Amino acid sequence: MDAVMKALVLAIGIYAVSIWRSVVGFILSGSLYLPRRLPWPSRSTLRIHVARGLIVTVMAFLFFWGIGRVPLAQAIALTFIAPLIALMLAALFLHEKIGGRSIGGSVAAFAGVLVIVLGQARAELGPDVLMGSVAIIGSALCYACNIVLMRHQALAAKPLEITFFQSLTVLVLWLAVIPFAGLPDWPSDYWWTWIVIAAAMSTAGAMLFAWGYARAEASYLAVTEYSAFLWAAALGWIVFQEPVSLYTVAGAGMIVGGCIIAARSKIAAPGEVEVAT
Structure with a gap:
């Protein structure tokens, strides 16, 4: 999906992609959820849906704007700091203890980010790449939340339910922007096809995430996302002819290593959420 979204951002712009993909995503998720006539979620659960929908909207905008300016492999590597940030947030909000391993892992991962940024500076890729990197790191912070x-x-x-209310929240937020930014141009049939493909992958991904995170700890599952670097490097090279520098590989390795070191400190799974009836 990241490769498809990068192509769409470069072709029709981040605003148009965000608006039209949110429309298609809502239609797809609604067609799966609404015919089942399931009970409306409680107020407490609805608050969780809206809060995550807000975070996802900001996260996606920053990330997709960033990958329009940064090579795909570098972008994915920078997002690898999200599990470590999540570790810190778990300590802050869930009152989990941060041990020496967590601190050491954080230092190693931060050094990895500096290595990637240094590689970008040496390559003289321009100010757009730097701004794109800042946006991606901001997206990683949102993703940690x-x-x-x-x-x-x-x-x-x-x-x-999670997928439907996430898509509904995202759509409402983007519709609220239209009176200020205007309605984007209608894409061509060719790009509409790819918008539908991106929305379908996003919908499927959201349901798979929800299914997976209901069955394992967040701290454990977050580490599995490191495989994304291999896909990003391959697709960036094949589709966009983006070379992968040694700085990016070294920085990604340091970030992954730091996260693995930190993850070895066992994180307790959050307790069951009390849902009002």
Whole structure:
């Protein structure tokens, strides 16, 4: 999906992609959820849905704006700091203890980010790449909040419900922007096809995330996302002819290593969420 979204951002712009993908995503998720006539979620669960939808909207905008300016592999590598940030947030909001391993892992991962940024500076890729990197790191911060919240949400609701209310929240937020920014141009049939593909992958991904996070700890599952670097490097090279520098590989390795070191300190899974009836 990241490769498809990068192509769409470059072709029709981040605003148009965000608006039209949110419309298609809502239609797809609604067609799966609404015919089942399931009970409306409680107020407490609905608050979780809205909060995560808000975070996802900001996270996606920053990330997709960033990958329009940063090579895909570098972008994915920078997002790898999210599990470590999630670890810190878990300590802050869930009162989990941060040990020496967590601190050492944080230092190693931060050094990895500096290595990637240094590689960008040496390559003289321009100010757009630097701004894109800042946006991606901001997206990683949002994603860290998302990781913590996703586990609670998955314990409170089923995947179809989570996906529908996430898409509904995202759509409402983008519709609220239209009076100020205007309605984007209607894409060509060719790009509409790819918008539908991106929305379908996003919908499927949201349901898979919800299913997975209901069955395992957030701290454990977050580490599995490191495989994304291999896909990003391959697709960036094949589709966009983006070379992968040694700085990016070294920085990604340091970030992954730091997160693995930190993850070895056992993190307790959040408790069941109390849902009002």
